[in-house]
Amino acid sequence: MISADTIVALSSGRLPAGVAVIRISGPKTRFVVETIAGGMVKGRVASLRKLRAPDGGVLDSGLVIFFPGPGSFTGEDVAEFQVHGGRAVVARLLETIAGFEGVRHAEAGEFTRRAFLNGKVDLVRTEALADLVNAETEAQRRFAVQNAEGAQAELYLSWRQRLIHARAMIEAEIDFADEDDIPGSVSDTVWSDVSAMIGEIDRHIAGFRAGEILRDGFEVVILGAPNAGKSSLFNALARRDAAIVTDEPGTTRDLLEIVLDLEGLRVRLTDTAGLRDAAGKVEAIGIEKARSKAHGADLLLILEDMADPHPVALQREGIATLRVGTKLDLVHGQAAAGGYDRAISTKDGTGVAELLTEIARLAAAQVAEAGDILPSRLRHVELLGEANRFLLRAAESPDAGQELRAEDLRLAADRLGRIVGAVDVEDMLDVIFSQFCIGK
Template sequence: MISADTIVALSSGRVPAGVAVIRISGPKTRFVIETIAGGMVNNRVARLRKLRAPDGSVLDSGLVIFFPGPGSFTGEDVAEFQVHGGRAVVARLLETIAGFEGVRHAEAGEFTRRAFLNGKVDLVRTEALADLVNAETEAQRRFAVQNAEGVQAELYLSWRRRLIHARAMIEAEIDFADEDDIPGSVSDTVWSDVRTLIGEVDRHIAGFRAGEIIREGFEVVILGAPNAGKSSLFNALARRDAAIVTDEPGTTRDLLEIVLDLDGLRVRLTDTAGLRDAAGKVEAIGIEKARAKAHGADLLLVLEDIADPHPVALPREGIATLRVGTKLDLVRGQAAAGGYDRVISTKDGTGVAALLADIGRLAAQQVGDAGDILPSRLRHVELLGEANRFLLRAAESPDAGQELRAEDLRLAADRLGRIVGAVDVEDMLDVIFSQFCIGK
C-alpha cells in the first residue's frame, strides 16, 4: 500500500541535542532530497550535503541517507536527515520539508503504522517496538527485543496454523467421508490436539501477570501504623527526601510513589498514610486510599516500631507480605522478640540493603524464567481467552455436529489472527498506534 501523501517528523530525542534525525516517508521523498540536498544520493549510503531551502538559502549541513521502497522500514521511499540538534535548525528544516506540496507532519506512530499496513511488521512486533522505545529497565528491554524479533507472534501463528489444519481435517471428513484416503479416526486425532492446545493457551495466559510486571512494574506498598517509620524507609530507598518525616502522627495523607530498578526489574514503591481508627476527615481519606492501594499490591511491607508495635489489619489474604521491624538503632536488645522477616534502622542503614534484596528476589520470582514467552498486552489475553472458549465449546460438545464444531475452530483461529493482525483489525489500529511518539 503506497500512501498518497508524504510524512515528516523529528525521529530522534527532544532538542537541543548534539544530533537530530529527521525522517521522511512517502512518494515525495526523492523529490524532497533532490531539492534540499542539491541532487540525489546513492541508496543506503550516507552523504554529507549542504541543505538548502527551495529559495537557495542554507538551512544546515548534515548527513542524508535514502532508503528506496519497498526495502525500507515503512515499505515506502524513506530518507533521513542527520543535522545539528538545535531547536531553530530542526524547526526550520521541518517547516521547509512540510512546505512541499503533498508533504505534511506525521501523526503519532504513523511511520510504524505504514510499516504494518505495508506488511513490514505484524501487530505484535509493532507493540514490541513501542515497548522497546519506552523501555527503562534491562528486563523491559529484553522482553521487548524478544517480541520484536517475532517469538511471540510466531507462537500465536503456530497455534493458528494448527487450528486451520484441524478445521481442514474435520471438513474433509465431513465432505469426503466415503473416500478411502480420509481415515475415519481423523477426528479423534484432531480433538486430542485441540485439547492439548487448550492447555497450552491456558498456561500462556497464566503468564500475563509476569509480563505485566516486566512492562508496568512490581507493585510494593508500605503499610503500618502512624510513626512506624514508613516515610523514613521510603526516603531511604528513594535516596532523597521524597516524603515528609516528623514525630507527628498522620503526616503522610496521600500516596507517594517512586520507581526503582532492581537487577533490571521495574519496581513501584508506594508510601501510604498510617493506618489507625481515630483520624480526621482528610487523614481518613488517605487511609482509605492506602487500603485500596494495598489491595492490588504484589508485595506488602508491613512496618512496626519494634519498641512500640501497633499491628494493622491487612486488606486481604493472599498478598505476599514482609513484616519489617523498624527503629532498630533505638532498641537493639528487643529486635529478636517480634518475629519479623527483617529488622532495620533507616538512621544508620542497618538492614535496608538486605530488605531491598528481598524485594528484588520476590519480584524476580514473580517474573520467573526470562526465556518464557509471555503475553505482553491485555488485548492479547482477552483474544486468547475468547479463542479458548470457542475451543472448549468445540472439544466438549461431541453431539453438536462436526459442522458447528468446525465453525468454533474457525472462530478460535480468527481470534488468534487478530492478535498479530492476520485478519481485519481496523478497529484496533488507532488505539495501538497512539502509543507511539511522533516520528516513530
C-alpha cells in the same frame, strides 16, 4: 500499500541535542531529498551534504541517507537527515520539508502504522517496538527485544496454523467421507490436539501478571500504623525527602510513589497513610486509599516500630508480605523477639540494602515462574480468552455436529489472528498506534 502523501517528523530525542534525525516517508521522499541535498543520493549510503531550501538558502549541513522502498522500515521510500540538533535548525528544516506539495507533518505512530499496513511488521511486533522505545530497565528492554524479534507472534501464529489444519481435516472428513483416501475418523487426533492447545493457552494467559511486571513494574506497597517509619523508609529508598517525616501521627495522607530499578527490574514503591481507627475526615480518605492500593500489590511491606509496636489488621490473602521491624537503632539488637522478616534502621542504614535485595529477589521469582514467552497486553489476553472459550465449546460438545465444532475452531483461529493482525483489525489500529511518539 503506497500512501498518497509524504510524512515528515523529528525521530530523535528532545532538543537541543548534538545530532537530530529527521525522517521522511512517502512518494515525494526522493524529490524532497534531491531538492534539499542538491542532487542524487545513492541508496543506503550516508552522504555529507549541504542542505538548502528551494530558494537556495543554506539550512544546515549533515548526513543524508535514502532507503528505497520496499526495502525500508515503512515499505515506502524513506530518508533521514542527520543534522545539528538545535531547535532553530530542526524547526526550519521541518518547516521547509512540510512546505513541499504533498508533504505534511506525521501523526503519532504514523511511520510504524505504515510499516504495519505495508506488511513490514505485525501488530505484536508493533506493540513491542513501542515497549522498546519506552523501556527504562534492562528487563523491560530484554522483554521488548524478544517480542520485537517475533517470539510472541510465532507462538500465536503456530496455534492459529494448528487450528486451520484441524479444521481442514474435519471439513475433509465431512465433505469426502465416502472417499477411500480419507480416514474414517480424524476426531481422535484433532480433538486431542485441541485439548492440548487449550492447556497451552491457559498456561500462557496465566503468565500475564509476570508480563505486566516486566512492562509496568513490580508493585510494592508500604503499610503500617502511624509513625511506624514508612515515610522514613520511603525517603531512604528514594534518596531524597519525597515524603514529610514528623513525630505527628497522620502526616502522610495521600499515596506517594517512586520507581526503582532493582537488578534490572522496574519496581514501583508506594508510601501510604498510617492505618488506625481514630482519624479525621481527610486522613480517613488516605487510609481508605492505602487499603485499596494494598489489594492490587505484588508485595506488601508491613512496617512496625519495634520500640513501640502497633500491629495492623489487614486482609492480604494471596499477596506476598514481608514484616519489617523499624527503628532497630532504638532496640539495641532485640529485633529477633518480634519474629520480623527483616529489621532495619533508616537512621544509620542498617538492613536497608538487604531489604532491597529481598524485594528484588521476590520480583524476579514472580517473573521467572511464568516462563519465557509471556502476553504483554490486556488485548492479547482478552483475545486468547475468547479463543479458548470457542475451543472449549468445540471440545466439550461431541454431539453438536462436526460442522458446528469446525465453526468454533474457525472463530478461535480468528481471535488468534486478530492478535497479530492476520485478520481485519481496523477498529483497534488507532488505539495501538496512539501509544507511539511522533516520528515513530
